[in-house]
Amino acid sequence: MSLVSIHNISKSYWRDSLEIPVLKNISFDIPAGEFLALMGPSGSGKTTVLNLVAGIDRPNEDGDGRPGGSVIIDGTDITKLNESQLAAWRSRNIGFVFQFYNLMPVLTALENVTLPLLLTKMSKKERRERADFALKLVGLGDRVHHYPRQLSGGQEQRVAIARAIITDPTLLVADEPTGDLDKVSAEEIMNLLERLNKEFRKTIIMVTHDPRAAEKAHVIRHLDKGELS
Amino acid sequence: MFILHLIHKNLFRHKLRSLLTILGITIAVLAFGLMQTVVSAWNAGVAASAADRLIVVHSVSFIYPLPLSYKARIERLPGVETVSWANWFSGVYIDEAQFFARMAVDPATYFKVYPEFIVSDDALAGLAGQRNGTIIGALIAEKYNLKVGDIIPLEGDIYPGHWEMKVVGIYRGRDKGTDESQMLFNWEYLDQSLLQTQPARAGRVGWYVVDIRNAAERARISADIDSLFANSPAETKTQTEKEFQQSFVSMSSAILTAINIVSVVIIGIILLVLSNTMIMTARERFREFAVLKTLGFSTIHLAGLIGGESMVIAGLGSAIGIALTFPISDAAERGLPAGWFPVFNVELSTLAYAAGSAFVAGVAAAAVPVLKTLRMKIVDGLRQVG
Numbered sequence: 001m002s003l004v005s006i007h008n009i010s011k012s013y014w015r016d017s018l019e020i021p022v023l024k025n026i027s028f029d030i031p032a033g034e035f036l037a038l039m040g041p042s043g044s045g046k047t048t049v050l051n052l053v054a055g056i057d058r059p060n061e062d063g064d065g066r067p068g069g070s071v072i073i074d075g076t077d078i079t080k081l082n083e084s085q086l087a088a089w090r091s092r093n094i095g096f097v098f099q100f101y102n103l104m105p106v107l108t109a110l111e112n113v114t115l116p117l118l119l120t121k122m123s124k125k126e127r128r129e130r131a132d133f134a135l136k137l138v139g140l141g142d143r144v145h146h147y148p149r150q151l152s153g154g155q156e157q158r159v160a161i162a163r164a165i166i167t168d169p170t171l172l173v174a175d176e177p178t179g180d181l182d183k184v185s186a187e188e189i190m191n192l193l194e195r196l197n198k199e200f201r202k203t204i205i206m207v208t209h210d211p212r213a214a215e216k217a218h219v220i221r222h223l224d225k226g227e228l229s
Numbered sequence: 230m231f232i233l234h235l236i237h238k239n240l241f242r243h244k245l246r247s248l249l250t251i252l253g254i255t256i257a258v259l260a261f262g263l264m265q266t267v268v269s270a271w272n273a274g275v276a277a278s279a280a281d282r283l284i285v286v287h288s289v290s291f292i293y294p295l296p297l298s299y300k301a302r303i304e305r306l307p308g309v310e311t312v313s314w315a316n317w318f319s320g321v322y323i324d325e326a327q328f329f330a331r332m333a334v335d336p337a338t339y340f341k342v343y344p345e346f347i348v349s350d351d352a353l354a355g356l357a358g359q360r361n362g363t364i365i366g367a368l369i370a371e372k373y374n375l376k377v378g379d380i381i382p383l384e385g386d387i388y389p390g391h392w393e394m395k396v397v398g399i400y401r402g403r404d405k406g407t408d409e410s411q412m413l414f415n416w417e418y419l420d421q422s423l424l425q426t427q428p429a430r431a432g433r434v435g436w437y438v439v440d441i442r443n444a445a446e447r448a449r450i451s452a453d454i455d456s457l458f459a460n461s462p463a464e465t466k467t468q469t470e471k472e473f474q475q476s477f478v479s480m481s482s483a484i485l486t487a488i489n490i491v492s493v494v495i496i497g498i499i500l501l502v503l504s505n506t507m508i509m510t511a512r513e514r515f516r517e518f519a520v521l522k523t524l525g526f527s528t529i530h531l532a533g534l535i536g537g538e539s540m541v542i543a544g545l546g547s548a549i550g551i552a553l554t555f556p557i558s559d560a561a562e563r564g565l566p567a568g569w570f571p572v573f574n575v576e577l578s579t580l581a582y583a584a585g586s587a588f589v590a591g592v593a594a595a596a597v598p599v600l601k602t603l604r605m606k607i608v609d610g611l612r613q614v615g
Contacts, residue, residue: 091525106238
């Protein structure tokens with residue numbers, strides 16, 4: 001059964017009055033437990049696909065102002081949710097891993113990891129236990145009180161992964177998670193993502209330029225000029 | 230709790246910028262407080278005026294005296310409770326910079342019409358019984374280290390000669406706004422001296438103070454007094470005490486207006502300083518706000534984060550400014566020539582305006598960055614280079 005089901009999605013951006021089409025009527029399905037790598041040249045629309053699946057961007061509307069096509073994640077067509085519904089849905093269902101980690105610089109590793117849990121009704125003790133577990137899982141059990149500036153790039157990305165998995169999301173989206181890392185750190189991050197997929201059955205969609213990173217995925221799809229192959 | 234925690238952490242992310250902003254607000258609030266204190270001090274006489282007291286002066290100018298004989302005729306008017314009188318003495322004590330009000334008053338009635346001057350029976354008896362007796366305000370006693378029994382030598386100017394007053398009592402103000410810097414001596418001393426030296430000036434008073442039974446009748450009684458002396462060589466002009474005081478303050482109205490305008494400008498400066506900081510702060514953190522939105526934080530959380538930081542900065546600056554207003558206003562009062570402002574208190578309303586203005590500035594300064602953040606698309610925020 002498909003966890004992600006995308007049908008007839010197009011997306012354009014506007015620069016002043018100039019329309020720049022990025023995705024052209026694409027459709028694809030991703031089964032639960034899949035580890036998918038999206039590859040393609042710069043500007044091909046990889047990150048746009050990821051943003052649409054993660055609910056942080058919306059597809060083009062049809063002539064009547066309704067969403068053109070559908071993005072169905074675990075049975076929910078997220079194109080039909082309003083902004084606050086979408087925010088609540090994201091907090092429960094999506095884990096994000098960004099290329100530049102995007103940690104809060106003023107918060108410690110523990111506080112960064114705990115952030116998504118602040119939107120739940122979980123007690124402080126439960127949040128702490130979960131965060132400790134997530135940080136241990138990514139190998140940073142001894143760095144809980146370190147600030148991002150006190151961590152290496154690879155360690156920062158591991159904190160970001162811990163933050164992404166702490167709510168036990170349905171889907172993990174990673175936008176070039178190794179793009180800012182050296183070879184060794186990149187290898188560690190990819191091993192971690194592979195472990196999350198295999199051991200914890202996390203469905204992962206990853207955008208990457210790195211063929212070595214893509215090798216860890218089960219399926220590799222290519223995007224070029226807004227079309228999926 | 231998280232919002233408060235993050236506000237606290239963000240507040241001193243750029244320590245120098247935050248501290249300079251807080252300092253800017255502190256100075257602005259302080260300047261506002263001091264200026265409004267000066268305005269309040271200027272208006273203190275008006276504020277302390279009683280509604281049931283009328284002042285009767287010569288219709289041409291208050292510098293012209295009125296006959297003492299008017300007292301009995303005013304007393305007979307219906308609605309009049311007590312009539313007292315006073316003369317402005319002026320004179321020089323130590324040197325001309327030592328200014329405070331020096332007046333010859335009627336011992337029997339003056340403290341009846343001014344019940345806000347709290348004075349002992351012994352002092353009153355001393356003033357009535359001692360021809361050169363004087364009762365002085367507590368501020369003067371403190372400033373010049375004067376006590377009962379001390380002699381105050383004065384060189385007369387309006388009333389030439391060397392005068393020596395003996396302190397028989399010290400009065401205190403009943404209210405915070407009561408002027409405690411007056412020197413009130415026995416009118417008989419002045420009148421008897423004038424009888425000997427300038428008999429033509431004797432038996433004349435500077436103004437009458439009329440205490441009326443019902444404040445609502447002030448217009449009728451004022452008209453009655455003035456009609457009583459119409460077409461006489463010394464026609465009168467009767468006003469409420471407030472109007473009388475306002476006529477003095479209005480002479481300085483341009484200065485007061487200027488001070489009030491500058492005060493408003495200061496509020497604008499608070500807003501600009503804070504707005505500048507908050508706009509820079511929000512612009513630097515758009516990417517972080519986008520990440521928070523991505524994680525599911527709502528617009529209310531982000532508005533609270535930006536607005537809260539703005540309010541904390543405004544609150545800190547305003548609190549420090551208000552706290553400093555008291556000692557600096559005290560220092561300013563000490564630095565001014567004695568008697569310039571008999572009442573120089575930081576009013577509660579001034580503090581409320583200062584705090585209120587800082588609060589409004591805190592909200593207004595956050596408005597633009599909050600709106601920009603709320604309108605920001607997540608994908609645009611994530612693309613922002615921090």
